[in-house]
Amino acid sequence: MSATIRSYRGADEGALLELWRVTMTHDRITPSVWRTKVLLDPNFDPDGLLVAEDDGALVGFVLSLVRRVPYFLQGLEPENGWITAFGVRLDHRRQGIGRALFDAALARMATLGRTRVAISPYTPNYFIPGVDVEAYPAALAFLHAFGWQTISTPIAMRAELTDFQIPPVIADLESRLRRDGIAVRSVQPTDLPALMAFTVEHFGWDWYRFAQEYLLALFGAGADDIGCWVAAHGEEIVGYCQHRRERFGPFGVAPAMRNRGIGRLLLFNSLADMVSRGFHCAWFLWTGQDAARLYHLAGFRQMRQFAIMQKSL
Numbered sequence: 001m002s003a004t005i006r007s008y009r010g011a012d013e014g015a016l017l018e019l020w021r022v023t024m025t026h027d028r029i030t031p032s033v034w035r036t037k038v039l040l041d042p043n044f045d046p047d048g049l050l051v052a053e054d055d056g057a058l059v060g061f062v063l064s065l066v067r068r069v070p071y072f073l074q075g076l077e078p079e080n081g082w083i084t085a086f087g088v089r090l091d092h093r094r095q096g097i098g099r100a101l102f103d104a105a106l107a108r109m110a111t112l113g114r115t116r117v118a119i120s121p122y123t124p125n126y127f128i129p130g131v132d133v134e135a136y137p138a139a140l141a142f143l144h145a146f147g148w149q150t151i152s153t154p155i156a157m158r159a160e161l162t163d164f165q166i167p168p169v170i171a172d173l174e175s176r177l178r179r180d181g182i183a184v185r186s187v188q189p190t191d192l193p194a195l196m197a198f199t200v201e202h203f204g205w206d207w208y209r210f211a212q213e214y215l216l217a218l219f220g221a222g223a224d225d226i227g228c229w230v231a232a233h234g235e236e237i238v239g240y241c242q243h244r245r246e247r248f249g250p251f252g253v254a255p256a257m258r259n260r261g262i263g264r265l266l267l268f269n270s271l272a273d274m275v276s277r278g279f280h281c282a283w284f285l286w287t288g289q290d291a292a293r294l295y296h297l298a299g300f301r302q303m304r305q306f307a308i309m310q311k312s313l
């Protein structure tokens with residue numbers, strides 16, 4: 001074997017991603033996924049990411065991890081280590097490079113006191129649950145040659161939703177459950193205390209983290225960026241107003257309902273909402289002279305004026 005094994009360096013990123021692309025063919029990633037799921041993982045240690053270099057080029061890699069920080073109350077799992085990705089370039093296979101990479105990664109994990117290594121269920125930053133048996137037959141053969149055992153066989157699934165409909169039997173089920181006092185509905189903020197306790201109690205910390213990630217976006221900072229106000233007349237909407245962060249609008253009232261102050265109310269409520277979210281100004285790019293008078297009432301001043309130009313040919 002002419003390749004040498006060494007630890008990953010920051011400057012290897014481009015070459016490593018290219019190596020990933022040609023070896024982990026069914027699980028390609030973008031540079032941003034690489035940075036967020038690997039390099040910025042608090043457990044990432046360049047010494048656990050071993051690369052094989054041959055004549056100045058990266059030809060193989062193995063990404064191994066042990067916990068350096070506890071995973072919620074799951075802790076450090078001091079007996080466990082994981083390998084989440086590996087590959088050797090096609091033109092360098094069957095030269096012992098995979099073996100040398102694995103030997104080095106496993107020796108390091110043994111030195112760190114690990115007694116069990118799994119491919120690849122490392123929460124939360126795994127890429128795939130294990131070796132895809134159809135996509136990576138060579139990896140399976142390679143691992144078998146070194147005594148790795150299959151401990152479970154999870155499957156991935158997909159449904160086509162184009163003509164998806166709720167069948168009558170499920171609708172009946174819903175009514176039956178409702179009679180029993182069980183309603184299935186979208187999550188409300190009032191559900192959060194019970195929901196978070198439920199995820200941990202029944203499904204553990206990784207599910208808690210997964211739920212938390214989505215709920216942060218649903219109820220947290222991202223959701224706070226956007227406001228939408230409506231003016232309703234009975235069940236009819238007669239005006240609305242939106243903003244994203246400091247950008248205000250568009251905003252409009254039904255022609256038949258104008259000149260009654262509805263627009264003013266929408267505007268002022270919306271601006272009060274914006275300031276309570278921590279935004280210190282409001283701006284927009286496009287209005288006419290008439291609406292400008294209304295905006296003026298709320299403290300808007302002209303910042304720029306544009307000339308839209310045209311030429312008849």
Ligand SMILES: CC(C)(COP(=O)(O)OP(=O)(O)OC[C@H]1O[C@@H](n2cnc3c(N)ncnc32)[C@H](O)[C@@H]1OP(=O)(O)O)[C@@H](O)C(=O)NCCC(=O)NCCS
Pocket residue numbers: 023024085086087088089092093094095096097098099100130131132135136137138139140141142143145
């Ligand atoms: C799995 C992989 C890393 C092996 O790399 P490698 O450098 O070719 O492996 P080695 O040369 O060290 O192989 C060591 C032994 O493993 C076994 N082995 C490796 N590849 C094999 C294959 N395709 N078929 C049968 N046995 C194989 C052999 O026993 C081999 O010893 P030998 O060549 O003396 O017979 C490589 O095939 C690869 O990159 N595959 C695609 C990426 C991948 O599947 N990643 C895992 C996704 S979960």
